[in-house]
Amino acid sequence: MDKTSIHPLWLRIIHWSNAVAVVILIMSGWRIYNATRFLHLYIPGTNTRLFPNEWTLGGWLGGAIQWHFAAMWILMANAVLYLVLFLITKRGKQFLPVTPQGLWDDIRAFVKGRLSHADLRQYNAIQKLAYLFALADMIVLIASGLVLWKSVQFGWLRVLLGGYETARYIHFFAMTGLCAFIIVHVVMALLVPKTIKAMLWGR
Numbered sequence: 001m002d003k004t005s006i007h008p009l010w011l012r013i014i015h016w017s018n019a020v021a022v023v024i025l026i027m028s029g030w031r032i033y034n035a036t037r038f039l040h041l042y043i044p045g046t047n048t049r050l051f052p053n054e055w056t057l058g059g060w061l062g063g064a065i066q067w068h069f070a071a072m073w074i075l076m077a078n079a080v081l082y083l084v085l086f087l088i089t090k091r092g093k094q095f096l097p098v099t100p101q102g103l104w105d106d107i108r109a110f111v112k113g114r115l116s117h118a119d120l121r122q123y124n125a126i127q128k129l130a131y132l133f134a135l136a137d138m139i140v141l142i143a144s145g146l147v148l149w150k151s152v153q154f155g156w157l158r159v160l161l162g163g164y165e166t167a168r169y170i171h172f173f174a175m176t177g178l179c180a181f182i183i184v185h186v187v188m189a190l191l192v193p194k195t196i197k198a199m200l201w202g203r
Helices: 009-034 061-088 090-095 100-111 125-149 155-160 164-191 194-201
Strands: none
Touching: 009 061, 009 164, 009 194, 061 125, 090 125, 100 125, 125 155, 125 164, 164 194
16 A cells, blocks of 8 residues: 555445435434334324425335345445454554543634644544443444344344334434534545545555
């Protein structure tokens, strides 16, 4: 690997394929939620929906489920690969430790506009916490998704999560957390454009 590389090729492939998979999962997931009476006002005789149909993918419940499952396999394969490489490479060490003092110092620097991005190989405490949150959130999404997909086969996981209905809520709010992370992630990347270049070309 080129010594000047900031992000290795395997990481960039996982990142961008995950980006596509997550968008598909979110949009098809919204269509699936629209097909059920879940977290939205239901008025008999109306077509009230939690999400506008224009924001969804699949066209109907069956189509949305097909899109959801297709993207699910991409995300799960990437998650396993990333976790393995995260543990066996030095990359995992970049995200630890995260100390309260370090986080507070970086928050103050961010508010004052003094948070440095000179070396993209070094993550500040805010970035570390955000990426660790995203990783944990992905694990929760996959675990709750497995319960919704194969509730009988993953009975032990269903019990661990508090039952099928509870898993639905966990899955939904984990998805909401992921959407929040994506918004912040994109905004921060746009504020520091060289980070986008590094994720595209490695440096």
